[in-house]
Amino acid sequence: MRQSADTEITDLFIIGGGINGCGIARDAAGRGLSVALAEMNDLASATSSASTKLFHGGLRYLEYFEFRLVREALIERETLLEAMPHISWPMRFILPYHQDMRFESDTPTSKLLSLFMPWMKGRRPAWLIRLGLFMYDHLGGRKILPGTVTLDLRGAKEGAPLQDRFAKAYEYSDCWIEDSRLVVLNARDAEARGAHIMTQTQVLSATSENGIWRIETRNTENHDMQTFYARMLVNAGGPWVGDIIQSKVRLNSRETVRLVRGSHIVTRKLYDHDKCYFFQGTDGRIIFAIPYETDFTLIGTTDAEHYDPSVKPVCTPEEQDYLLGFANQYFKQELTRDDVVWTYSGVRPLYDDGASSATAATRDYTLKVDTSAGAPVLNIFGGKITTYRRLAESAMEKISGHLHLTKGKWTAGVPLPGGNFPVNGVDQLVADLQSRFPFLGDFWARRLVRAYGTEAVDILGDAKQATDLGQEFGATLTESEIRWLMTHEYARTAEDVIWRRNKLGLRLTKEQSQALDDWMAQRRHSKPAMAE
Numbered sequence: 349m350r351q352s353a354d355t356e357i358t359d360l361f362i363i364g365g366g367i368n369g370c371g372i373a374r375d376a377a378g379r380g381l382s383v384a385l386a387e388m389n390d391l392a393s394a395t396s397s398a399s400t401k402l403f404h405g406g407l408r409y410l411e412y413f414e415f416r417l418v419r420e421a422l423i424e425r426e427t428l429l430e431a432m433p434h435i436s437w438p439m440r441f442i443l444p445y446h447q448d449m450r451f452e453s454d455t456p457t458s459k460l461l462s463l464f465m466p467w468m469k470g471r472r473p474a475w476l477i478r479l480g481l482f483m484y485d486h487l488g489g490r491k492i493l494p495g496t497v498t499l500d501l502r503g504a505k506e507g508a509p510l511q512d513r514f515a516k517a518y519e520y521s522d523c524w525i526e527d528s529r530l531v532v533l534n535a536r537d538a539e540a541r542g543a544h545i546m547t548q549t550q551v552l553s554a555t556s557e558n559g560i561w562r563i564e565t566r567n568t569e570n571h572d573m574q575t576f577y578a579r580m581l582v583n584a585g586g587p588w589v590g591d592i593i594q595s596k597v598r599l600n601s602r603e604t605v606r607l608v609r610g611s612h613i614v615t616r617k618l619y620d621h622d623k624c625y626f627f628q629g630t631d632g633r634i635i636f637a638i639p640y641e642t643d644f645t646l647i648g649t650t651d652a653e654h655y656d657p658s659v660k661p662v663c664t665p666e667e668q669d670y671l672l673g674f675a676n677q678y679f680k681q682e683l684t685r686d687d688v689v690w691t692y693s694g695v696r697p698l699y700d701d702g703a704s705s706a707t708a709a710t711r712d713y714t715l716k717v718d719t720s721a722g723a724p725v726l727n728i729f730g731g732k733i734t735t736y737r738r739l740a741e742s743a744m745e746k747i748s749g750h751l752h753l754t755k756g757k758w759t760a761g762v763p764l765p766g767g768n769f770p771v772n773g774v775d776q777l778v779a780d781l782q783s784r785f786p787f788l789g790d791f792w793a794r795r796l797v798r799a800y801g802t803e804a805v806d807i808l809g810d811a812k813q814a815t816d817l818g819q820e821f822g823a824t825l826t827e828s829e830i831r832w833l834m835t836h837e838y839a840r841t842a843e844d845v846i847w848r849r850n851k852l853g854l855r856l857t858k859e860q861s862q863a864l865d866d867w868m869a870q871r872r873h874s875k876p877a878m879a880e
């Protein structure tokens with residue numbers, strides 16, 4: 349085990365390579381701070397690859413009167429969309445109406461309604477849903493996304509997969525986001541602006557010595573230890589935020605995190621259009637059914653208490669049955685466990701606001717600077733993928749009380765790598781790519797544009813035919829692309845590639861994934877996979 353020390357003092361040391369850590373790293377590096385970020389596994393290996401993947405205002409949070417959060421998130425959808433039109437795109441959501449759909453009983457709205465309209469017995473009246481959608485349309489200054497319309501489901505393609513009892517629906521807008529790619533692109537942009545991004549690097553301890561943090565890390569692959577010094581620490585540990593406070597930085601803090609697990613199931617494609625469904629349950633909860641990766645449907649999520657961040661979240665058989673049962677209240681086709689081709693699960697690191705249920709706990713974020721150790725640490729609680737950029741801006745405000753920033757807010761609308769093209773420009777990019785590289789089929793070309801945007805051409809280089817891109821590992825994944833991912837996007841293993849840089853894990857066989865992993869292991873050991 350080698351012991352090395354980096355005696356240089358960094359301005360900001362960030363613990364955690366999820367969306368919040370990487371978003372803060374990017375913003376801070378762009379404002380002239382020296383930044384180091386340590387992630388103990390792969391980037392986005394925890395919550396930030398396990399979301400429902402929506403840039404959304406959060407329609408249901410209106411029932412909790414979370415107007416600040418909803419407004420900020422609604423405005424943010426379009427700001428983000430413009431900066432990353434490859435990995436984010438507008439989606440239409442169908443909300444079928446049926447009078448049996450109920451509120452969760454402890455929302456402020458349901459309490460008010462049971463006072464003034466007790467005969468509704470917890471049911472959501474249609475006018476209230478319409479009012480919520482009216483606010484959703486108007487709270488957030490929409491410019492790109494179309495507003496709400498009422499739909500007659502009878503005879504419509506949107507009604508075709510649904511049971512006949514659903515005759516009416518509302519259709520509204522939100523956006524899709526490739527969550528784990530968002531994290532990697534933020535990390536890359538941070539690095540391009542001077543940040544030092546380290547994966548497989550676990551922070552073991554941070555102690556303050558004369559107002560400077562001394563941070564001990566261990567490489568989780570080769571067990572090398574390293575020491576870093578920093579003026580300020582950011583704890584963006586997601587589900588581990590409490591663990592970092594208590595056992596790594598050892599603060600005497602009263603702030604606590606509430607861990608709420610959310611699981612998703614994936615089935616083969618359940619219907620033939622590109623819109624999503626927003627289903628309300630009789631238990632007051634809601635779930636989404638979303639077209640996923642061309643040939644699949646994504647269904648989620650659950651809300652279950654999770655007590656220990658070191659216990660890997662999995663979608664339990666009970667959660668699978670719950671989601672299948674929920675969807676079966678809507679779809680004509682009866683779904684069973686046999687229809688489930690993949691599941692994933694993540695833990696929401698929510699600020700503990702003392703709410704009674706996991707569903708009711710606030711999704712807003714809370715940032716707290718603690719100076720009790722003698723040097724400042726910023727602890728991050730809660731947050732959404734949707735609000736990560738705004739969270740980073742708020743973090744910079746807190747940081748500015750301790751470090752000198754050379755620049756003000758700058759990230760709004762600034763493209764992430766590959767995102768420098770118009771919001772409606774994907775079809776054109778796909779056509780351009782296919783005319784320059786005629787061997788690319790539709791699936792392949794679109795997949796590359798959706799992942800890499802204007803950088804797709806760099807991966808293909810001078811290739812004249814598919815074989816010029818080296819070995820093919822299955823489902824259009826070639827050696828050239830893997831080399832790019834290892835060199836530029838911190839990928840080390842097959843899992844990093846097929847579940848976080850893309851979702852080709854849904855298509856590759858076990859043997860193909862193993863061959864990819866072996867190939868990557870050989871390259872990794874001959875040359876370290878550092879971003880260039």
Ligand SMILES: Cc1cc2nc3c(=O)[nH]c(=O)nc-3n(C[C@H](O)[C@H](O)[C@H](O)COP(=O)(O)OP(=O)(O)OC[C@H]3O[C@@H](n4cnc5c(N)ncnc54)[C@H](O)[C@@H]3O)c2cc1C
Binds near residue numbers: 592649
């Ligand atoms: C089921 C579900 C659905 C969701 N859906 C949406 C949605 O549709 N839209 C939306 O906007 N938001 C959604 N969210 C919320 C969103 O995913 C989270 O708020 C966000 O991903 C949290 O990011 P984070 O960076 O705080 O945490 P994480 O992504 O968990 O990152 C924290 C990182 O810290 C690292 N770490 C911890 N301890 C150490 C250490 N000692 N040393 C080094 N590294 C360490 C971990 O390995 C981890 O990678 C959803 C969340 C869940 C669970």
